[in-house]
Amino acid sequence: MSVDVLALHFDRSARRIVLGLTTRTWEPFRGEPALPGVLLGDGERLRDAATRALTGKVGVAGTDISGIGQVVTFDEPNRDPRGPTLSIAMWAGVTTAESGVWASLDELPDLAFDHRRIVDDCRTILAGELWRDPALSRALTGQRFPTADAVDITASLTGRAPDRGNLNRTLRGVPGLHRTDERVAARSTGRPAVVWEWDD
Amino acid sequence: MSVDVLALHFDRSARRIVLGLTTRTWEPFRGEPALPGVLLGDGERLRDAATRALTGKVGVAGTDISGIGQVVTFDEPNRDPRGPTLSIAMWAGVTTAESGVWASLDELPDLAFDHRRIVDDCRTILAGELWRDPALSRALTGQRFPTADAVDITASLTGRAPDRGNLNRTLRGVPGLHRTDERVAARSTGRPAVVWEWDD
DNA sequence: ACAAAAGTGTTAAAATTACACCCATGG
DNA sequence: CCATGGGTGTAATTTTAACACTTTTGT
Numbered sequence: 001m002s003v004d005v006l007a008l009h010f011d012r013s014a015r016r017i018v019l020g021l022t023t024r025t026w027e028p029f030r031g032e033p034a035l036p037g038v039l040l041g042d043g044e045r046l047r048d049a050a051t052r053a054l055t056g057k058v059g060v061a062g063t064d065i066s067g068i069g070q071v072v073t074f075d076e077p078n079r080d081p082r083g084p085t086l087s088i089a090m091w092a093g094v095t096t097a098e099s100g101v102w103a104s105l106d107e108l109p110d111l112a113f114d115h116r117r118i119v120d121d122c123r124t125i126l127a128g129e130l131w132r133d134p135a136l137s138r139a140l141t142g143q144r145f146p147t148a149d150a151v152d153i154t155a156s157l158t159g160r161a162p163d164r165g166n167l168n169r170t171l172r173g174v175p176g177l178h179r180t181d182e183r184v185a186a187r188s189t190g191r192p193a194v195v196w197e198w199d200d
Numbered sequence: 201m202s203v204d205v206l207a208l209h210f211d212r213s214a215r216r217i218v219l220g221l222t223t224r225t226w227e228p229f230r231g232e233p234a235l236p237g238v239l240l241g242d243g244e245r246l247r248d249a250a251t252r253a254l255t256g257k258v259g260v261a262g263t264d265i266s267g268i269g270q271v272v273t274f275d276e277p278n279r280d281p282r283g284p285t286l287s288i289a290m291w292a293g294v295t296t297a298e299s300g301v302w303a304s305l306d307e308l309p310d311l312a313f314d315h316r317r318i319v320d321d322c323r324t325i326l327a328g329e330l331w332r333d334p335a336l337s338r339a340l341t342g343q344r345f346p347t348a349d350a351v352d353i354t355a356s357l358t359g360r361a362p363d364r365g366n367l368n369r370t371l372r373g374v375p376g377l378h379r380t381d382e383r384v385a386a387r388s389t390g391r392p393a394v395v396w397e398w399d400d
Numbered sequence: 401a402c403a404a405a406a407g408t409g410t411t412a413a414a415a416t417t418a419c420a421c422c423c424a425t426g427g
Numbered sequence: 428c429c430a431t432g433g434g435t436g437t438a439a440t441t442t443t444a445a446c447a448c449t450t451t452t453g454t
Binding site: 163165166183185187188189190191192 | 416417418419423424425426427
């Protein structure tokens with residue numbers, strides 16, 4: 001029973017979401033990139049296991065984790081050559097991506113085990129929950145963010161650019177999120193974007 | 201890490217779904233009704249664990265299980281007084297409810313642990329997946345069934361009677377399901393209902 | 401003929417999606 | 428004043444939900 005984490009970080013300058021990876025130190029798949037994962041300890045909570053995976057395998061500081069949530073459980077017989085195992089997939093928001101390996105969602109290297117499949121499946125699910133699940137949304141945006149970031153996050157996660165107008169209206173309906181009067185120039189040109197802020 | 205099963209059987213004569221329960225033989229909650237559950241064995245698949253729970257704790261024959269599926273994983277710290285544990289909730293369709301204790305979804309006794317909460321949460325989820333997930337739908341209806349059964353199943357799972365007309369159209373859109381020319385009198389009076397049949 | 405149950409037809413309401421057009425800023 | 432990005436308005440489409448009305452059977 002392992003917990004595998006999709007560590008998501010929104011890279012503002014690259015305008016896309018990057019995924020935190022580790023390099024496997026043991027067989028099987030030694031040397032190949034993989035999702036950070038740990039075996040679930042006895043009586044350990046899922047979020048604790050996920051945190052352990054992030055700090056231990058990617059080098060993320062505990063304080064840089066902005067949110068954790070459950071995605072799905074994978075139960076395929078051939079996912080691990082060592083025998084049938086279970087994998088609980090979790091998402092985690094990470095505020096800084098300094099240590100560890102980070103790859104764009106659209107340019108992933110070959111991953112160990114069935115991790116590629118896990119990423120693909122989870123990406124679809126998470127794309128559907130974005131702006132519906134406040135915890136996930138907030139973990140990706142941070143406390144305050146311009147609309148431009150929301151556009152980039154949506155585009156990066158869903159794989160295609162959203163309609164800006166519709167997204168703007170969608171944001172108005174997100175519980176716990178409100179518009180501020182503030183504007184900020186997110187790009188070098190063009191109209192400045194509204195700043196959105198999560199209630200505390 | 202336990203697997204807890206919502207054993208669902210559609211009782212045609214009672215026109216409702218009943219839930220299979222066990223009586224706990226050990227502390228804690230000794231003597232109280234509970235969802236059939238087992239500890240997940242090393243390398244055991246979820247469906248195997250669920251089957252083991254049904255056969256061992258409710259007395260269901262393996263051949264009477266019409267389908268098994270995953271619902272969600274519960275990870276609440278206080279769910280078990282013995283310490284933090286994880287519970288993977290599964291649904292299972294059961295074709296005959298002869299041995300074991302079966303209770304209507306709407307008249308459940310007090311259950312051990314947080315099983316009442318599990319049932320409530322899963323019921324909401326399953327109600328949403330009915331007629332969308334063919335595996336779940338088919339496990340409840342059986343290979344062939346009149347529209348009347350679909351009405352009863354929907355009413356029993358969602359808690360309120362569906363619009364017959366809309367449900368009829370919904371069934372037309374279910375993948376793998378088709379109408380037959382056959383009609384059957386499901387009630388003592390009224391127009392006979394169309395029989396639906398799953399492909400294969 | 402009447403009540404009960406099943407189906408069909410139609411409409412209303414809501415949620416998604418698409419797109420035209422106006423606004424604000426940098427160069 | 429023009430290119431670029433942000434925002435509003437509006438319409439088309441699709442999905443859900445509601446409800447009136449017709450059909451078929453037993454009593």
